């Protein structure tokens with residue numbers, strides 16, 4: 001088993017490699033453009049392009065506000081950088097900044113469904129930068145300036161705000177300031193200190209730091225309580241080196257010259273400078289219950305564990321997602337822009353920023369509701385030193401920040417399209433709660449540090465080896481690999497993976513394992529009367545890694561198993577059936593597949609096992625699938641899909657579905673389900689309403705149940721390919737212990753997801769046993 005020091009070492013050394021791999025495959029980069037209108041025929045072409053396109057052009061020429069109706073502009077933001085202050089990496093230039101800007105674009109999309117063009121400009125002079133950006137106004141609904149260094153960024157932003165009639169927002173300044181202000185407010189509430197009295201020492205006198213200080217001052221912090229340091233040390237009155245008018249506002253008449261001098265007695269350390277600037281010893285002189293905001297990215301001014309050693313009373317925040325209290329502008333920019341775009345704001349005003357601060361700070365102090373709890377996984381956070389602000393995954397962020405910002409915009413008179421019906425607006429925002437594509441989050445969270453053992457039948461496969469490394473680093477489970485140790489070691493080295501076979505994970509070598517005889521006996525116990533002779537059992541136990549994995553699970557040497565990267569699905573089903581068997585009361589296995597795409601998450605059953613299920617089989621698989629879906633924190637809504645719509649045809653299959661519906665309604669009246677119905681009626685309530693106004697299904701179905709394997713599997717693959725969706729699964733339903741059969745086309749990410757699902761099933765089964 002790997003201890004935490006081992007896994008830390010692995011994580012530090014291998015994250016870079018994984019990040020390079022992640023960015024390169026399957027397509028370089030993180031973004032692509034997607035058309036939102038079909039271009040299926042000559043007529044579509046005539047509408048989308050010449051001659052039809054002239055009509056919206058002329059409408060917009062007459063009335064520019066019509067661009068919001070006829071183009072994507074109102075939901076399109078430019079993330080623009082000149083690469084002069086890229087994270088804490090410094091002035092690495094516009095081209096090298098592109099991965100960060102693509103990353104910001106993806107966050108805009110994921111968290112707030114805002115489309116983004118990332119624009120990296122080769123321009124450093126203020127005039128040049130402003131001319132380039134101002135000229136882009138016709139294209140965009142908003143401008144998010146990113147990683148442009150101080151002091152130029154201040155002038156650039158204020159000039160562009162004056163020149164442009166769309167929101168211009170320098171994220172490193174204001175996004176950071178908003179989230180810092182929220183964290184400070186909540187921390188001071190816990191330490192029972194007043195912002196007007198606290199002493200603040202800042203490391204960094206650049207874009208982020210000065211904007212944070214400005215906002216804190218406007219909230220009540222006092223200039224005379226603030227000391228700012230930069231590369232030259234304390235910013236004092238009379239200093240000439242590396243000064244500018246924005247820094248000069250914080251120059252103090254003081255004898256202090258170093259961070260060490262300045263931090264003495266400070267209540268808040270605000271780090272927006274560079275890695276490792278804050279040495280642990282310096283924390284000793286800080287006031288009681290200090291707040292340490294070590295926000296440099298990717299490596300903070302001090303790592304939380306070092307800070308905690310010296311100051312156990314400290315509240316510690318970083319910009320990173322792998323520690324509690326992630327104070328990062330990602331908590332702000334997607335949501336503030338969502339609110340600003342939705343009301344057609346021409347500017348983001350101080351009042352809109354304050355509304356965002358209030359919303360974020362208040363959210364952390366609210367009880368976590370059921371929906372949000374799912375984003376946090378098993379440990380529901382409680383407001384306190386380890387939970388000063390919500391995580392970026394909290395689905396309530398968009399519901400709170402966007403309306404507050406839009407309301408403030410209307411009050412300030414900068415909203416061209418004020419939101420008229422806030423209730424209705426909230427409804428539309430609700431779509432993010434389940435469409436974020438972050439569906440695997442509760443699964444991963446529930447497995448954290450539980451250390452369950454997942455055995456992989458295909459332990460020599462590159463995808464399994466890559467997955468094993470990720471699973472170890474992310475503390476999802478302890479992988480056990482079946483394979484030849486020498487092959488595994490050579491491949492780990494070849495793929496640049498730092499995990500060590502035998503140390504970081506256990507290996508089961510089928511040709512040389514001391515438990516071999518015990519395994520053969522255990523197998524014969526299971527299958528001895530099913531036509532397997534002792535001789536063939538011995539051969540199978542040397543050659544069939546699915547059987548070996550399954551025996552390991554039944555002997556309690558592993559908690560769950562993954563196989564199927566090679567070989568035929570039905571053979572693996574047979575082996576698992578013979579050894580692990582069916583869960584109590586279950587008659588047949590079935591396979592549930594999840595498709596995650598930009599347009600939502602859908603579950604499909606049975607995609608791999610039962611060719612021609614009976615009505616009883618369909619009822620059973622639907623109930624198993626619905627229960628599995630709850631593990632993802634989703635309430636199942638099932639549709640029995642067919643070529644027939646609520647009795648429009650009468651065939652063997654439609655009768656079968658109707659009978660299945662009756663069985664399910666009888667056995668599980670709690671389940672929201674209807675059928676048989678067309679696929680479009682399942683997914684579109686308006687279509688369903690036309691044919692069956694009295695349907696017991698509400699909204700969009702998320703579980704599609706098919707009459708045959710052909711129908712389910714064909715639909716799965718067609719939809720997956722057309723939507724470029726991520727397939728998670730197949731999840732084998734009905735097993736006595738978690739066991740999953742992947743398909744030969746699975747990626748290493750797919751292996752990770754399925755191992756996490758298996759580990760989460762173990763966790764949940766244990767909880768069920770404890771409760772029972």
Ligand SMILES: NC(=O)C1=CN([C@@H]2O[C@H](COP(=O)(O)OP(=O)(O)OC[C@H]3O[C@@H](n4cnc5c(N)ncnc54)[C@H](OP(=O)(O)O)[C@@H]3O)[C@@H](O)[C@H]2O)C=CC1
Pocket residue numbers: 084085086087088089147148149150171172173176203204205206207208209229230231232242271272273274275277295296297298318319327328329330
């Ligand atoms: N967590 C979050 O959400 C955010 C974090 N950040 C982080 O903040 C940092 C600064 O970003 P930003 O303000 O945009 O960049 P800027 O280039 O505008 O400012 C950087 C500031 O840090 C100072 N600095 C750099 N190195 C050191 C050092 N070794 N010791 C003391 N001071 C130093 C610079 O000093 P000088 O003036 O002397 O050059 C300058 O004042 C980055 O690490 C960035 O990742 C930024 C935005 C958001």
Ligand SMILES: CC(=O)C(=O)O
Pocket residue numbers: 086087088147171172296297319328329330
């Ligand atoms: C988070 C961010 O914007 C930065 O570190 O620059």
Ligand SMILES: [Mg+2]
Pocket residue numbers: 087146147171172
């Ligand atoms: Mg930035």
